[in-house]
Every structure is written in C-alpha cells, then in structure tokens.
Amino acid sequence: FxxxxxxxxxxxxxxxxxxxxxxxxxxxxxxxxxxxxxxxxxxxxxxxxxxxxxxxxxxxxxxxxxxxxxxxxxxxxxxxxxxSLPQHELQGVRRRKSVEFIVDLPDINEGKSLKLGTVIDHGRPYPNNPVHLSKSELNKHVFVTGVTGAGKTTTCLNLLLEAELPFLVIEPAKTEYRELNKHLSTVQFYRPNGDDYQSLRINPFALIRKEQRIKSHAGFLKNVFTTIFPMEASMPMMVEAAILASYEEKGWDIDENEFLGEGDPFAPETRAWPTMGDMIRQLDVLMPTYNIGKELEEKYRGSLVSRLRSLTDGTLGRVLDVPQSIDFVQLLKQQAVIELEELQGGEEKALMMALLLGNLNEAIRSIYAVDKDFRQLTLIEEAHRLLSRPSSDDKAAMMAVEAFANMLAEVRKYGAGMIIADQIPAKLIPDVIKNTHTKIVHRLFAEDDRRAMGEAMMMTEEQRNFLPNLGTGEAVIFCGGWHGPAHTKIRNDLAQTDNTSQLDLPACSIKQLWNERKRYYPNFCQLGWLTTHLDDSKLFAQFIRETQQAQNQFLRLTSLTDTKNKELYFKLLKKWLNFWQPIAEEFSEFQQIENKDNWPNNLLAAAWLALLLDANPKAKAQEKNVHAISDNCILFLISVADFFIELLSNSNMLQDFNNGINNLKNKDTTRNHKDAIRNLIKFIEQLQKIKSI
Known part of the structure; x- marks a missing residue:
C-alpha cells in the first residue's frame, strides 16, 4: 500500500x-x-x-x-x-485447574509485618509480589486449616518465628514443633507424663490473680469438667458444690473471697489451695446429701466420682493432683511448647488443653495489669478436641464450649493472640472461625469444610471448589480489610518439619524443675541443701525423684496387706540411705539455717520430712475423712525422723528393723525415747491410710 x-x-x-x-x-x-x-x-x-x-x-x-x-x-x-496445548489431560501431560484470586494486596510496612509467602496468579508464583501480615493484627487471632500433610505446621512455624514474640504452643499429638529448637535456643519443651521429673504441674484450683473470685473460678472448672466428661441432670451442680466445699475446707470464706488461715495464700508454703483429691473426696461426701435415691446415687458415684478419681490415679495424677501450679505468668513471658503426645486418652488431652487455656487467660490479665504493651501468641493445635460443636441436646456442654470460645475472643484486648489450627473446620463451633481476623486454608477435600471456610472468606463457588487442588505448601489467605482471598505459596526457607530436631529432653526437664523448685518444694528449699547453686540442679532432681520413690517403698514396707515384697522394699530403702547419707553429711551449712529447731538434727531426715510436706500424698479411697498428711502426722514425723533414719542405718535386714522397734518398746528407756517410739508407731498407722506419695 x-x-x-x-x-x-x-x-x-x-x-x-x-x-x-x-x-x-x-x-x-x-x-x-x-x-x-x-x-x-x-x-x-x-x-x-x-x-x-x-x-x-x-x-x-x-x-x-x-x-x-x-x-x-x-x-x-x-x-x-x-x-494449542491439549485441552484434556494426557499421559505425560498434566493439566491443572486454575482459578482467579486477588493479586493486588494492601500495602503493609515490611518492618512491621511478617512475610508469609508469595502470590500465585493462575498457577504461577510471583516472588516479587509477597504476602505480608501485619504483626500488630496478630492479637486479632489467626485460624489455620488443611488436611494432614498440606503444610499447616510449616505455616504455623513461620508465624511463630517471624512474629518475634513470646509464645506458647499446645500440641496434643505430634512433636514437629521441636523444629523450633533449631532456630530458637531458648524454647522450653514440657511433656506431661513423658517427663520423669514432671516439671509441668497444674493445680486446677490454684488462683493466679488476687482479683479472681473463687465462685467464678468454680464455675469455670465446672465448665471444664462438663465439656470433657458427659454429664447428666444435676451432675454439674454437684461438681460445683464439691469444688466450693473443698475451698472452705482449706480455710476460705467463699462469699467474701478471703483466706482465713495464716500466711499469704499465694505463697507456695501456705498450701492454701485444694487439690483434685480434696475435691473428689468432698464430692463423695456430699453426694448422699442430695437425697437422689440409693440407685441413682450409686450410678452417679460410678460414672462421676470414679471418672474424676481416674485423674488422680491415672497418667495425669502427678500433673493435676498437686499442691502448686507452674508459674504461668513466667511461662507466658517465654517461648514454650507443651506436648501432650504421651497422654493416650482424648479426654485427658482435652482436659489439659482446657486448664492450660483457663490459666493462660488469667495470667495474661495479670501481666496486662502491669504492662499494657505486652504481646504474646498462643498456638492451639487440634482445637476440635476442646471447641467442637456439641449436639443440640446437650445444653450444658453447649454452654461450656461457648464460654471457652468467648474467653478466647476476649483475651485479644489483653495483648494475647491466638493461632487456632485444625484439620476439620466444620467440627468447630462457628464462633471460632468468625472471631479470627486472618484465615489460612491449605488443601481441603470435604464439602462441609470447604463451605464453612468459603463463607467466612468471601470465596466464590469456583474458588471454594478449587481448595482440593491446592498443592502442598500452597494456601488461600484472607484477612479482614482485604477485598478477596489470595492464592499464596507459603515460604519454606525458615522451617522444615521433615527432620525434627534432636533434643536432650531429660536435661531440659531438669532445668525446668530447677526453675520451679521454690514453688514445688518450698519446705525443702528452706534447708539450703542442693537448691542454692545451679551446678547442683542434676543432683537436686535425682534426689527429689529417688526420695519420692523411697517414700513409696516405705509405705509398702508399712502396709498391712503387701507382705510378699517387704524384703525388697527394705533393700531399696537401704540403697537409698547408703547413697545419700554421705552426700548429706558433707553439707555442714545445715546447722546454721534459720528455724533450725523446727527440723530434725539429721539433714537426710529433715529432707525426708520436707519432701513429705511439699508432696501431696494420696489417701486410700476408703479413707474419706482423712487428710493425706495431717498436722498430728507431721508432729509425729518431726519427733521420730532422726530415730527412723538411725534405726534404718543400724539395720542390715528387715528383721533387724522390726526387732529394733519391738526391743525398744519393751526396753526401760527415757520418757522422751518412749514418746518417740510411740509417735513412730502412730506415724506408721497414719501412713497405712496413704496409698502413694
């Protein structure tokens, strides 16, 4: 042209x-x-x-x-x-579905945000288009979901590592969060029932804040037990009454919320808090007063008392039936992981999760009262164990679960952010999903799960149907204020879950026990032996464990029923004595401690007594009206502890030990000596009512 x-x-x-x-x-x-x-x-x-x-x-x-x-x-x-390329999938040619998601995300200051990954547009990742989440909005809560192996744990690890905040991870089933140890050397790992030293202890009845009301706390505990254990009719009311009665037995005026005994109730040595064993004993005593008939009473006792008693006798006994809890305020100020893998029952795991969250709620309020700028993250894995949708017929469970959901929603104003992770979002009560500001969805297959998340994330039907096609490490993310969900490739350069970190778990447990020694063993710490220098931490943990074993062997030695193995128990006691007596004799500072007159002259006898006072010996089931260690029992032990250790030292065989007591009974001795022998016999009679230390 x-x-x-x-x-x-x-x-x-x-x-x-x-x-x-x-x-x-x-x-x-x-x-x-x-x-x-x-x-x-x-x-x-x-x-x-x-x-x-x-x-x-x-x-x-x-x-x-x-x-x-x-x-x-x-x-x-x-x-x-x-x-053109093939319109249908052929052998050797894979065809992948592509759906349109938003790609223009709101601008966020990179210095005040964490990078979660990069945008994927029609199947193609764009490294220059990162996905950032604002750190200041983490306390508005995050929900992470997806099937097993889709990348949830990697996403959660990224959130924890990049947030640079104190955190608490509650992991019911896995150990993958040990990966954190590779990046953060200060992370503490607690393993209830998987730890020989039981460094994590929770007394459900111990208050954290002085402003807490006992009646409100009793209502919380009632909700816990109602959520975990199926209850019918008046069972929740009976449990709440038993909880309040156990506080009154300890010297509390529950109406005025005042401790009537001596000392500061929040001081470990005061022993002002009831224990699980105290509450169950009160429940057993109160049950006949409801006049519900013998048949119904026996049914309730079998289904309720027996089930609660399993918490003190079973795997959780050394965790929950204790005088004092771990310091939850300090726990929230550090980075910690609580692994519940060793707890086999689903009810036990759910109970631990509920108690941990309740104490977290009170501890974060306590911290906020003195530090308004404090921020913390709590990650709850497998949240359906606690926050699952109950049946519409179970009104008590419905109210209890809603109370937990409301509690989690309220902690945000105190600086606590919740990361809730679960594989089955449709199982959860709707409030858990609705009350989270950020939602991260990995691969999901089930229609009800996809519908639950799609409705909460402004997804179209096409986007919702795309969720089963997400690859491993891919997610759809939605935050409040975004104009739609974004398809994201989650970064994997920070954390990997395939090769878990190797930890020296016993050393970790010993360190944790050492840090809590003044809370768990206030009387023993008064002696100044093995509790002053960090170098003694391993020996301290060994003495605590072996002495508790020796005390249980002594219980069996004095038992009226177990007669077959008494020679064995005696030999084990002698072995304990021969190992620890020389070590105790090297500690000359014992004679200069304060209140020396309140303790036996022999340091090992004093240590034996102190650990008895610090422990929570469990009375036999038939001893309903007997405290495990009464004041009289303590006086008996103080008067005979030196004599007991001396007699054990001079006895080479069990027969020598028994003969020594019998000979002294018939011997013309001083009045003080006879009083000591009489008190020893009374002390043994008291111990025969106890099943374990």
Missing part, C-alpha cells in the same frame, strides 16, 4: 476482526513483514526428518531450507485447534 494511513486502518480492522470481543491473556498482535518476504507469505516451511533420529527431533531444527508453495490464511480459533 502506498497510503500508509490506509494500511494502518486495514491492519487495525483485521486485528479487531480476528481478535473478536473476548479478552485474552495474550492479545493478538500484527507484525509488519520485510519486503523480502513478498510472495512468500503463503509458503509453509518444509520439514525434513531422517530415519526418525530422536536427537535431531529434540535438539535441532527440522527446517530443510525449502518451502512448500501453498498455504492458506486461518483464523485465531482455527490456529488454536492446530497449535
């Missing part, structure tokens, strides 16, 4: 004609050919393939240099039939 403007109009007309009205990712372009191409436009290149040479086919052009002198113009649609 000599008229260039006419040529351009014709060119644009042709482009519009062939392009059509549809929008495509690659618009049609028209290229001007050089004059040398005139007359050759409709020529097609001639290909030359010799002997099916694969190397030539794969790595070299097939153009022979000659052209076929025929050809035809075709439309774009016709060309797509010839030259």
């Amino acid at each position: 000599n008229d260039k403007s006419t040529y351009n109009r014709l060119k644009n007309t042709a482009r519009a004609t062939f392009q059509g009205s549809e929008t495509t990712l690659s618009p049609l372009e028209i290229y001007d050919l050089p004059k040398s191409a005139q007359g050759k436009v409709l020529h097609l290149p001639k290909l030359d393939v010799k002997n099916n040479d694969l190397r030539t086919l794969l790595f070299h052009g097939l153009y022979s240099g000659a052209n076929q002198s025929f050809g035809s113009l075709i439309t774009a649609d016709e060309l797509s039939l010839i030259a």
